[in-house]
Amino acid sequence: MKKWIYEVLLAICVSYTIISIIGGGINAVASKEYSFYFNLVMMLIWTSVAAIVLYSHAFFPKWPPLVVILIQYVIALSIILGIVWTSGFFEILSKTAYRDAFYSFTVPYIIFGTIFYIETFKQAKRADSILQELRKDNANNPKT
Amino acid sequence: MNLNLVQQDRIEVQIDIYYKNMTPCLKRIISTIREEEPHLTGKDEDRTVYISLNDIYYFETVDRRTFVYLEKAIYRLEMTLGQIIDNFAQCGFIRTSKSQIVNIYKVTSIKPTIGMRVIAILENKEKLIINRTYRDNFEESMINLRRRRYEKMDL
16 A cells, blocks of 8 residues: 555656646747746756755665765755856846755755654664564564 | 483474484484574585574675674675575574675664664674665564564464
């Protein structure tokens, strides 16, 4: 059931992204209103950067996760601020562009980072509880 | 030769052999018993050593060589970690990382660290890191072991 929910959510997310980008592109061409489409594409780029950087943790299995999370944050934020800076060559940036980018990325990152942190501790506690049960059972009845 | 057979519920099979001289017959009996008990043969330089699974703390591969760690000794094995898991997972051996397999019955506790690592503390106080990518599988393997034990007890 859990796998099914995960797959359905994944399908919804992918479909929604594709439809939004294609639909936004068609609307932008038809109405010649590019700012909404530009924001849409920027959000896609930011999300992609964040996902790629966050998923790179698998390449550093020997590093402590907290260190990886902090390094990932610095790298992802640098890339995002770099994208904002680059986009400044193509359109006028608002005065709060960098601050907005910082908050837009940092707040969700802290929320998800905290959830991941709590989940790690809960998982360890859960695993320890099963282990103690196995040990107790093994002491009473060795390797049945 | 006196032979005593005592049937008791819920007790591990125990065989004690009292002898004055090792005879071919005794050797055959011992050999049969050892074949029944899951075991491995490790190498310590030129010596080949018989290793009971109950004595194993963990396995580790270093430079494509597999080593088995006991409480105080280390031996080399002619097996891969994949083969060990295939053959002995049901005996309580669970993968903690790409290069390590732990004997769950030698783990005293599992604890998280401030750095968000999860470590398994062994009876000999050694600590093994349970790799992030193996954590779910580690927990699942323990649940499977627990289920198998309950199923056997119910029989």
